[in-house]
Amino acid sequence: MSNINFLKPNKKNINLFLFLGILFFTLGIFDFCLNNFYESNITGFLPGFISFFSPLIFCMIGLYFIRIEFSGFKILDELNKNINTNNFNAALSVSIIILIIFSATPLLNWFILDATFIGDSKEACTGSGACWVYIKTWFNRFMYGMYPNAEQWRVNATFIIVLGLMGAGYFFPLKYRKYLTFYYVIILPIISFLLIYYLISGGEFGLEWVETGAWGGLSLTFIVSFFSLIFCFPIGMMLALGRRSDLGVVKYSSLSFIEFWRGVPLITVLFMSAVMFPMFLPDGTYVDKLIRVIVAITLFEAAYTAEVIRGGLQALPRGQYDAAKSLGMGYWRLHLLIILPQALKLVIPGIANTFLALVKDTPLIFVVGLLELVGMLNLAKTNPKWLGFSMEGYVFAGIIFWIICYSMSKYSQSLELKYKTDR
Amino acid sequence: MKLKKILPQIITLLFIVLIFGFFTMNAQENMDTRGIQFGFGFLKQEASFDIQFSLIDYDGSMSYARAYLVGLLNTLLVSFIGIILCTLLGTVIGVARLSSNYLIRKTASFYIEFFRNIPLLLQIFFWYFAALRALPMPEDAPLLFGSFFMTIKGLYTPAPVWNNFDIFLITLIIALVIIYFFNKFAKKKQEEEGKQYPKFLISLGIFIILPALSFVVGGVDLSWSFPKLNQLALTSFTYKGGMGIPPELIALTLALTLYTATFIAENVRAGIQGVGKGQKEAAASIGLTSGQVLKLVIMPQALRIIIPPTTNQYLNLTKNSSLAAAIAYPDLVLVFAGTAMMQTGRAIEIVGITMATYLTISLTISLFMNWYNKKIAIQEK
Numbered sequence: 179m180s181n182i183n184f185l186k187p188n189k190k191n192i193n194l195f196l197f198l199g200i201l202f203f204t205l206g207i208f209d210f211c212l213n214n215f216y217e218s219n220i221t222g223f224l225p226g227f228i229s230f231f232s233p234l235i236f237c238m239i240g241l242y243f244i245r246i247e248f249s250g251f252k253i254l255d256e257l258n259k260n261i262n263t264n265n266f267n268a269a270l271s272v273s274i275i276i277l278i279i280f281s282a283t284p285l286l287n288w289f290i291l292d293a294t295f296i297g298d299s300k301e302a303c304t305g306s307g308a309c310w311v312y313i314k315t316w317f318n319r320f321m322y323g324m325y326p327n328a329e330q331w332r333v334n335a336t337f338i339i340v341l342g343l344m345g346a347g348y349f350f351p352l353k354y355r356k357y358l359t360f361y362y363v364i365i366l367p368i369i370s371f372l373l374i375y376y377l378i379s380g381g382e383f384g385l386e387w388v389e390t391g392a393w394g395g396l397s398l399t400f401i402v403s404f405f406s407l408i409f410c411f412p413i414g415m416m417l418a419l420g421r422r423s424d425l426g427v428v429k430y431s432s433l434s435f436i437e438f439w440r441g442v443p444l445i446t447v448l449f450m451s452a453v454m455f456p457m458f459l460p461d462g463t464y465v466d467k468l469i470r471v472i473v474a475i476t477l478f479e480a481a482y483t484a485e486v487i488r489g490g491l492q493a494l495p496r497g498q499y500d501a502a503k504s505l506g507m508g509y510w511r512l513h514l515l516i517i518l519p520q521a522l523k524l525v526i527p528g529i530a531n532t533f534l535a536l537v538k539d540t541p542l543i544f545v546v547g548l549l550e551l552v553g554m555l556n557l558a559k560t561n562p563k564w565l566g567f568s569m570e571g572y573v574f575a576g577i578i579f580w581i582i583c584y585s586m587s588k589y590s591q592s593l594e595l596k597y598k599t600d601r
Numbered sequence: 602m603k604l605k606k607i608l609p610q611i612i613t614l615l616f617i618v619l620i621f622g623f624f625t626m627n628a629q630e631n632m633d634t635r636g637i638q639f640g641f642g643f644l645k646q647e648a649s650f651d652i653q654f655s656l657i658d659y660d661g662s663m664s665y666a667r668a669y670l671v672g673l674l675n676t677l678l679v680s681f682i683g684i685i686l687c688t689l690l691g692t693v694i695g696v697a698r699l700s701s702n703y704l705i706r707k708t709a710s711f712y713i714e715f716f717r718n719i720p721l722l723l724q725i726f727f728w729y730f731a732a733l734r735a736l737p738m739p740e741d742a743p744l745l746f747g748s749f750f751m752t753i754k755g756l757y758t759p760a761p762v763w764n765n766f767d768i769f770l771i772t773l774i775i776a777l778v779i780i781y782f783f784n785k786f787a788k789k790k791q792e793e794e795g796k797q798y799p800k801f802l803i804s805l806g807i808f809i810i811l812p813a814l815s816f817v818v819g820g821v822d823l824s825w826s827f828p829k830l831n832q833l834a835l836t837s838f839t840y841k842g843g844m845g846i847p848p849e850l851i852a853l854t855l856a857l858t859l860y861t862a863t864f865i866a867e868n869v870r871a872g873i874q875g876v877g878k879g880q881k882e883a884a885a886s887i888g889l890t891s892g893q894v895l896k897l898v899i900m901p902q903a904l905r906i907i908i909p910p911t912t913n914q915y916l917n918l919t920k921n922s923s924l925a926a927a928i929a930y931p932d933l934v935l936v937f938a939g940t941a942m943m944q945t946g947r948a949i950e951i952v953g954i955t956m957a958t959y960l961t962i963s964l965t966i967s968l969f970m971n972w973y974n975k976k977i978a979i980q981e982k
Contacts, residue, residue, distance in 0.1 A: 442920070443921065446959065
């Protein structure tokens with residue numbers, strides 16, 4: 179016990195070193211918290227530079243003391259292995275811990291502690307935090323755009339029915355399973371289109387007509403992404419097959435189509451659909467803005483989908499083609515029954531990324547004057563009664579988009595695992 | 602059998618011709634009724650609108666072609682800065698994602714999951730309308746690091762003032778040429794005689810010494826002009842001198858960098874993971890140091906995996922820079938497809954030129970990258 183080497187923490191005096199380590203670490207964090215929240219510096223007597231880094235130094239000394247190999251404590255060993263292997267790692271870990279404490283408190287204050295939740299006007303927001311009243315007041319607008327309040331049940335009803343129809347595929351009896359693709363690719367889009375046409379747009383069956391210019395908010399985001407997703411997939415598949423075809427004209431027209439759409443930004447495509455496309459139609463024809471936008475996004479994303487699917491087609495071994503041909507299968511049977519099912523399985527992550535990109539691209543439709551969620555935010559921001567709450571709006575939209583995209587990517591990962599077949 | 606091959610091609614061709622014919626016919630008719638002539642003559646007319654931020658001399662009395670050039674340069678500027686920054690950030694995050702330190706690993710993956718699941722446009726709006734608007738007015742802005750001002754009107758930095766800049770540039774180019782030939786020479790020597798030179802140190806030396814000589818001998822002179830607060834009216838202040846970077850550029854670069862870096866980080870991670878563990882062990886077992894293992898064994902193989910998808914991200918970044926139009930950064934889309942089109946009303950020509958420009962940029966970069974890819978691909982014997 180008499181000669182303890184403090185430069186070499188060892189197992190023999192583990193309790194002492196643990197005590198010292200935890201003491202120094204706590205001291206470091208305590209020092210930082212005092213500095214940060216109470217603006218009092220307990221190490222102020224030291225020169226400025228050292229004083230500034232004192233929390234880091236204290237924490238590192240603490241971590242140094244507890245860096246004992248094979249200590250016998252499972253938690254300590256895990257801790258050392260994961261965040262405390264050497265001095266450099268310890269410094270990084272401490273910096274991150276300090277950074278988390280540093281940023282977490284203002285965020286927490288802004289989001290919850292200092293935020294205003296109750297009230298119905300701008301005057302209610304007196305705290306220094308977020309004004310969630312703003313989101314609450316404008317919630318309907320953010321969800322449904324300029325759609326009349328009394329008619330919003332129609333939007334909800336449509337979404338519920340379409341979601342139900344989409345889920346219905348899971349409950350198909352085994353006997354009809356082979357029609358599932360047919361159902362998703364042909365029947366579902368038609369039913370959804372009719373629903374949206376008659377229920378959301380209205381004008382018949384005693385429903386009030388609501389023009390597409392009034393649609394907006396998150397529901398418009400969903401409508402645009404839904405149709406673009408459904409249509410871009412079959413088109414992309416045809417383009418991918420076309421690009422790999424050995425018929426010259428088919429191959430090069432698919433190739434140039436794909437390269438064209440992949441080479442231009444979506445915003446110019448939307449510009450084209452807004453100002454250039456009407457010039458290409460016979461005089462007096464009018465195609466609804468929303469349809470033009472959906473067609474533009476569909477063609478744009480179809481090119482990307484085509485490239486992803488082509489990757490899957492290329493990854494399949496030649497033997498699959500040869501085997502199917504030797505069974506006497508023609509082009510379409512070969513592709514539909516043998517090649518595509520395997521290729522599509524391979525490209526699930528790529529397809530999911532394309533779909534995610536599509537959802538994230540929908541806010542761009544503001545260039546043609548359609549206001550989905552982000553567009554509505556920008557509109558609400560300029561309302562004279564509610565000036566100065568742009569931060570809350572963007573954070574709100576960010577959270578919504580993040581939830582949508584994150585859950586989509588997690589779902590695609592689970593699909594990937596589900597359909598994974600080892601070769 | 603023949604028919605089976607020819608018929609689909611004829612149908613495709615017919616389809617394409619019909620659609621194009623239909624569109625052209627209608628366009629012709631529509632333009633006739635409106636009395637517009639198709640043509641690019643308008644490019645020479647006076648633009649008569651101002652552009653806030655331009656890299657070359659420009660004012661309203663110049664032509665539409667000049668305005669187009671200003672927009673194009675602004676687009677290239679923001680893409681260039683964005684590509685460099687997102688490569689740096691992406692590499693750091695990608696390596697951090699593979700760190701043995703739990704906290705670093707999780708922080709990196711949190712960053713990736715956070716920034717890539719939020720639409721880029723929303724991020725641009727956030728930085729421009731929410732974050733940068735919270736900055737102080739010019740008169741209240743504190744001095745940062747002795748020479749910067751971060752204000753609501755942008756970032757003001759010292760600007761370099763050169764004397765005989767061209768001489769400096771020439772020595773720089775000469776230095777690069779010498780370094781290129783030296784490296785070639787060193788490689789040849791190593792292959793023939795097994796002799797190794799400290800390539801990096803010598804190159805760095807040449808790179809520093811030659812331009813430095815130009816200061817001593819060539820009469821090159823560099824001084825800095827610092828931004829100073831200047832009162833225009835009672836409540837209106839600006840900065841004089843120095844270099845002003847507009848907030849639009851800052852917001853756009855920030856958003857593009859943070860967003861694209863997430864994808865590059867994933868590419869870097871996949872590339873490093875894609876190099877087999879055996880490679881590292883084999884290299885270590887023949888006695889290479891860990892630096893040599895990274896430089897000679899891991900990186901050349903990892904780069905082969907990293908470069909193709911990363912090129913795609915560079916292209917995406919360039920195309921995404923067109924979102925600048927949403928926050929009024931005068932890029933190609935805003936200046937040309939926005940303002941110029943409003944004034945001239947020539948939708949077909951202008952949208953066509955804009956798309957052709959982006960198409961050219963994209964195809965050029967992908968051609969270059971294909972060439973590079975072929976160069977670094979494994980040469981099988």
